[in-house]
Amino acid sequence: MSESVVRIALPPAAAPGYDVRFIAADQLLEGFQRSDALITDTNLARHYPEITDSFDRKVIIPAGEKSKSGEMFLHVVESLAAQGQMRKGRIIAFGGGVVGDLAGYVAASFHRGVPFLQIPTSLLAMVDSSVGGKVGIDLSAGKNLAGAFWHPTEVRVCPDLLATLPxxxxxxxxxxxxxxxxxxxxxxxxxxxxxxxxxxxxxxxxxxxxxxxxxxxxxxxxxxxxxxxxxxxxxxxxxxxxxxxxxxxxxxxxxxxxxxxxxxxxxxxxxxxxxxxxxxxxxxxxxxxxxxxxxxxxxxxxxxxxxxxxxxxxxxxxxxxxxxxxxxxxxxxxxxxxxxxxxxxxxxxx
Ligand SMILES: NC(=O)c1ccc[n+]([C@@H]2O[C@H](COP(=O)([O-])OP(=O)(O)OC[C@H]3O[C@@H](n4cnc5c(N)ncnc54)[C@H](O)[C@@H]3O)[C@@H](O)[C@H]2O)c1
Ligand SMILES: [Zn+2]
The missing domain is CATH 1.20.1090.10 (Dehydroquinate synthase-like - alpha domain)
Structure with missing residues (x-):
């Protein structure tokens, strides 16, 4: 190799696999710790206060696609940091594809990457956005233009949650x-x-x-x-x-x-x-x-x-x-x- 080049070899970066588990409503919160932080939206917080209230650290974003923005991304990471969220704590995404994509992108960058767990609550999020590791936000120039592949450590699917979905x-x-x-x-x-x-x-x-x-x-x-x-x-x-x-x-x-x-x-x-x-x-x-x-x-x-x-x-x-x-x-x-x-x-x- 030329003397003007220093090569940095890296091991292949394969994310570990993860389980998608079907669970009953009363198991939704199983295994969560005080170090975990919840990200959800206003609709879910209204329908499921018992979930939101179970977390000391949380960020509730306005429901809707407009929340998948750079401004909201910064608001969420700043709020987590202000609440003392640490590197080992998990981010729990409780919501539809908007919450999942935004929370996943937050997890991919907060402390340079923290574990995150998806609890999809819309039918679309259950069958599509919560699986596959694509996370991100929209830019003015277009949808999903900033993002990452950041896989969850677990996905919990509870079809009972669909009862409140419009x-x-x-x-x-x-x-x-x-x-x-x-x-x-x-x-x-x-x-x-x-x-x-x-x-x-x-x-x-x-x-x-x-x-x-x-x-x-x-x-x-x-x-x-x-x-x-x-x-x-x-x-x-x-x-x-x-x-x-x-x-x-x-x-x-x-x-x-x-x-x-x-x-x-x-x-x-x-x-x-x-x-x-x-x-x-x-x-x-x-x-x-x-x-x-x-x-x-x-x-x-x-x-x-x-x-x-x-x-x-x-x-x-x-x-x-x-x-x-x-x-x-x-x-x-x-x-x-x-x-x-x-x-x-x-x-x-x-
Ligand atoms: N990452 C991926 O691979 C992937 C794949 C497909 C779609 N997406 C993204 O997903 C987003 C769309 O997801 P979506 O359709 O879930 O939209 P959404 O997250 O906006 O949810 C739709 C609406 O339903 C409400 N809601 C969700 N679950 C509810 C429940 N159980 N009870 C009551 N209200 C509930 C939400 O508050 C919202 O108002 C888009 O931003 C899209 O780009 C990502
Ligand atoms: Zn689609």
Missing amino acids: EREFTNGMAEILKYGWIADVDLTDELIRERISLQHPRLQGVIRRCIEIKRDVVEEDPEERTGRRAILNFGHTVGHALEQILQYEHLLHGEAIAIGMVAEAQIGAVLGLPDFTGQIKQTFDLYGLPTCPDFPVDLDQILSVMKRDKKATGDGLATSLLTGAGECKLYTNVPEPLVRDVLKSLWHL
Whole structure:
């Protein structure tokens, strides 16, 4: 090696694995210590004062996506430091994806990294955001633009917590659940179509578990989003994210946006000669009360220009994950823009 270079060799940094445990409501607080600090939002604090009151150290953030900000990140780390939170104490994230992403990013940087435990409380957080180690905040330039891979040491899933979740938020989570079926598990799709899974349905926990297993399998293959495998989780998201962005993350919930996106991307696949699931997907969203088409005016040029900047894009055309069969999905790059334009125009009657 040249005399002007000093090489620093580092061991491969693999995070240890962790368990996702299903637990009853009365086990939620088991094993917590005085050194642990809770991060939650105002809605959860209102519904579950017995949880919030059990922690000496806590930060309660305003509910909603706006809290996933740089300002709130600083507020949380400053509050923890002011409360004397130490390096060994764990951060407990009790909330939906907003709390989980923000608290995880706090855990990744506070004292240069402290252990954190996720207790997801929304259906979306149970089946998606609490698993996989992606944490972060939004910047003015876009969503999730500052972040890290920082895995929890444990995830506790308690479906009883969903009893207080607003119905629209439950349906929002169902969109991701339906997505898992189409991208990876025909039996799951069949089950979800046969009978509508509601909060009271005895199979709800089994369905949540199956989704976590599917996400686990994908994340184990591509833990830090390097091989492209993780892109299958993005079915419906190229169009969905573009819709969310042009609406500035208002009016449509994420699950609603990706539901419209899944219909559109199914049709894009069909036009490209892949098996056509558009009809089945639309029918299922009707059953679950999810939208299949925007009910607001859409500027096609604007949506296509956002889609071109999608993180999956590599070449000239658009990049989108498409269904290649029942329970199978693959990332396609260089999908011709005129084709996507025609599909959206006819599907959305533009
Ligand atoms: N890290 C990841 O891999 C990943 C994956 C998907 C989504 N996300 C992120 O997750 C966020 C969306 O998560 P979300 O849909 O959970 O949103 P959220 O955290 O804003 O929760 C939705 C609403 O439901 C309320 N709520 C949650 N649980 C409740 C309960 N049990 N009872 C009553 N009210 C409850 C919240 O207070 C909030 O008002 C986005 O910021 C998204 O970027 C991250
Ligand atoms: Zn999603």
